Amino acid sequence: MKYFGTDGFRGVANEGLNVEHAYKIGRFVGWYYGARVGKKARVVLGKDTRRSSYMFESALTSGLVASGADVYMLHVIPTPGVSYETVDGCFDCGIMITASHNPYTDNGIKLVNGEGYKMDEDVLQQVEDYIDGKVEVPLATGEAIGQTVDYMQGRNRYIAYLIASANFSLQGVKVGIDCANGAASSVAKPVFDALGADVRVINNAPNGFNINVSCGSTHIEALQRHVVEQGLDVGFAYDGDADRCIAVDERGHVVDGDLILYVCGKYLSKHGRLAAGTVVPTVMSNYGLFKAFDQAKLSYETTAVGDKNVYACMRKNGYSLGGEQSGHIIFGDIECTGDGIMTSLRIMEVMRAEREPLSALTRPVKLYPQLLVNVKVTDKEAAMAAQPVLDAVKEAEEFLAGNGRVLVRASGTEPLVRVLAEAPEKELCRQADDIVIKALEPFKA
Template sequence: MARKYFGTDGIRGETNKGAMTASMAMRVAQAAGAHFRRSDHLHRVVIGKDTRLSGYMVESALVAGFTSVGTNVIQTGPLPTPAIAMLTREMRADLGVMISASHNPFQDNGIKLFGPDGFKLSDEDEAAIEALIECEPELVPANAIGRARRIDDARGRYIHAVKQSVSDDIRFDNLKVVVDCANGAAYQVAPSAIWELGAEVVTIGVEPNGTNINDGVGSTSLDAVKAKVVETGADIGIALDGDADRLIVIDEKGESVDGDQIMASIATRMAERQLLRGGGIVATVMSNLGLERYLEGKGLTLERTKVGDRYVLAAMRAGGYNIGGEQSGHMILLDHATTGDGTIAAMRVLASLVRSNRPASEELRMFEPVPQLLKNVRYEGASPLVMPSVEQAIAEAEATLAGKGRLVIRASGTEPLIRVMAEGDDASEVERMVDMVCDAVREAAA
């Protein structure tokens, strides 16, 4: 059954509209608080946020909702999403909440929920909470209303955990690192953690004002960090997104390195040290065929999932893997975090540079990507993917690419878009197949 409020990564939208209003945030908190009341013990929830102006409004509404159903609230202030997942588990909370719209512009916001184990909620939990949102909340009597308090040591706890993800014998003393925090949630913790391990740190995107998150900086706007790496002669650049669960790397030449290359590097070094579990890694259908071929050459596997880090994580847990991620930069390192963590992934990349004593342009270029092309087609009404003409075009493209490439067709989970991606050894053939399918989709949608 289609969900009304939850998408692939919590509830998200433009603030003061639709599902992202103060009243809806309060109802979400009341529903989540009621869902996780499973005994008579004192219930608690950890709430963090990124640096969006609307975070104050959403946070206040969530506090009101949770306390009204008898749940105590711990507020951390701005912290990365993975920090909230960690604190939820470490502080034995019943629930964790991150207020963020990740890489979206400031006018958007979102609510991400974590269970007491620090993992994102299951589909079943989200469905149960949605059902409760539609019901009148069961408010507790006046003497049972929850309390709210802020804690001062949350940043220090997370910085310590990030540093613990690096072996004791590794220091970054000879590295010059540009850290771009997207004016977002990691603007204090990421530069501090890297500096404390010895690196010379140059920062950008560390002056949030409520409206400049992801604005010309961060993992989705790389020009600024690329220029800063070249300008300062840095060894590497680290670009995070607004809630710091995503990482893109810039090598010393100012060239970007995507999640596929990052996963290849981390997996290779961990396999060499016999620390890689599952016999390979987990990635989505969007990861480049070059990554799959590279891993096969190393005797490792690539298990593919649907797009979305929740699906990557589910496959990792089911198959016993400890590395997974997305081409877009979400890196899940289950030895150290229960969700994507850009700062911990950055630590592993920096450690690889130290161990290999090679420049980033070499260490993070493990394979040659095959030509890959993605195009989007907007439509109105019913999905054109069920039309016979579109099905025929897809079948023809798949037959053409069989054995030498891949075709991935999927509907966007947030917009009326059909995403058409193909990759293969022949760039012109890849483009021709994408255009053929896109044309069929447009004609069917007309």
């Protein structure tokens, strides 16, 4: 793909991704789905709080309407809200304008098919061909021109869905929420308020420029301080489009995606709700998580990095829980994408049912120290395939003698080879990394 990566079309606003791209995406999508269904396409559109999101919203809307689509505007809403409403409202497709956890200067366009999943690559390829002028799309005329609909009720339905998913009360529970000045700002507090929680919110005053700035799931220290200073029972931090969640326990300790998978996986298994008794983490999950799964007699199947790969594995095998260390957790029995607020509610379900604080629920997991080294190389494919490098990885694994691991992978976007070692002690990580880094010397840039 030339424009669309694993998480949509991303770039610096009006540099890598500009309004002409957005207009053309709208033009093709509006025409494509209209031609497929034989009538005006119905498209639902949401955005995060970046200043440029309003610009891209206008460009996309113009393109969609010009191709004959009716556009239902959700305005500011989490990415999973777009996926939910695409299915719930029987729309032909959904579009989300966001660059997730990236700085406000970036933005992106995510396309979702009618089933709420990331759009099929063959359709994305056709979009790219249209952007590059390889195909033509007719303009709608007369009554065929589309219209826009202010669709706030769609966001309200998403909020109601989140509330209804929780069959418990949070009366008397003190909950901290960090909305990252992003899409969660309009949704998270109403959900927890409705469940009776004593909610203490930070970073929920977006101004177009402060999304993800020293806040949210990528800057968890703000929530850690908040939980400790306010004496809260638990805290949840989201990223810019609220499809990720990182938690903080009552002592101020970080509970990342790995620990969330453990807590929820063990609970669901106990109650016979973990399909095939299997959790789906990625290869980047902590070695300590795998050890804890073994001790809890939970099966796991690892995938390549990326929520797209996690969900593909879950869907193929019928698994019901998977996710990433970054806090992108998918509960496959109720959703097809990560949802930070839903993840918060599932954690609260476990805490309420087990009558345990989050610190006690995570205690069995002993996370291993990790040391990640990025090595800049001239040819990452050649480096990854070189026999001396493969031999060095094997040597490093043998050096750790079953008490850790070494993971070597090429960056998907940069000329880097990433060398990650995990072991009971940081010094062992360094020594294992050094074995592989030495073998990469001939390939260094």
